Amino acid sequence: MARDYLRNPLWSILVETVHSLPLYHAHKAFLSEKILREEPFITVDELCVKLGITRGEAMVLLHETRMTPEDVVDELSNPPPSEPRFKLAVTGGTFDGIHYGHLALLLTAFREAENVIIGLTSDSLVERLEKKHGVMRYERRLELLEKELQRWGWIDRAKIVEINDPYGPSISEPEAEAIIVSPFTVGRAYEINSKRAEKGLQKLEIIVCPIVIAEDGKPISSTRIAAGEITADGKVVRKSLS
DSSP states (O other): OTTGGGGSTTHHHHHHHHHTSTTHHHHHHHIIIIIHHHOTTOOHHHHHHHHTOOHHHHHHHHHHHEEOHHHHHHHHTSOOSSOOSEEEEEEEEOOSSOOHHHHHHHHHHHHHEEEEEEEEEOHHHHHHHTOSSOOOOHHHHHHHHHHHHHHTTOGGGEEEEEESSSSGGGGTOTTOOEEEEOTTSHHHHHHHHHHHHHTTOOOOEEEEOOEEBOTTSSBOOHHHHHTTSBOTTSOBOOOOOO
């Protein structure tokens, strides 16, 4: 299995140790924002050399910042390595057809929290976002999202809320403890925490799900799928020469 080290009882101890390192957050940000964009298939040993870190830290950093579709399938098919840390988390998106990037976001959310509020963008918000490709109507996106939640046993732990702005219930839900975002929307999470502070609500712990890379090393996204570059499972679409 791609991530069989997660079943090792010492893995959680290693993660806790790495999280306590003084440069952990700086290394993670640099890996996510710089290294993976240039070297998406970097190995553990190569990362050790590049950052001057131990193999254990490199393993944890890559686990938390990068996944392949095969990794997603592996984790979906196996029980979580630990109990959820939070009672309630929030996340959101357009979910225009469920691809492996969406699955990684949802997997992270339901691994981290017992219950998850999912903000699903309304049709009017989609129009204001001016996406570069056509997007399915809300009812169809809702249907597909519910089907996926049912498939993986998450439906009873989820509450889907239609949102008409980029924040939704994340800035007003007093019981929320964490927010799950992609590496490309983490900036929005900081905005949300600022707005929560203005309302006197506790800040949310920001959890960034891993980037899911296609076979060409670039992230899987709805935009790339709509453009015919890749399939939902990250396979590159080979154009006919005829």
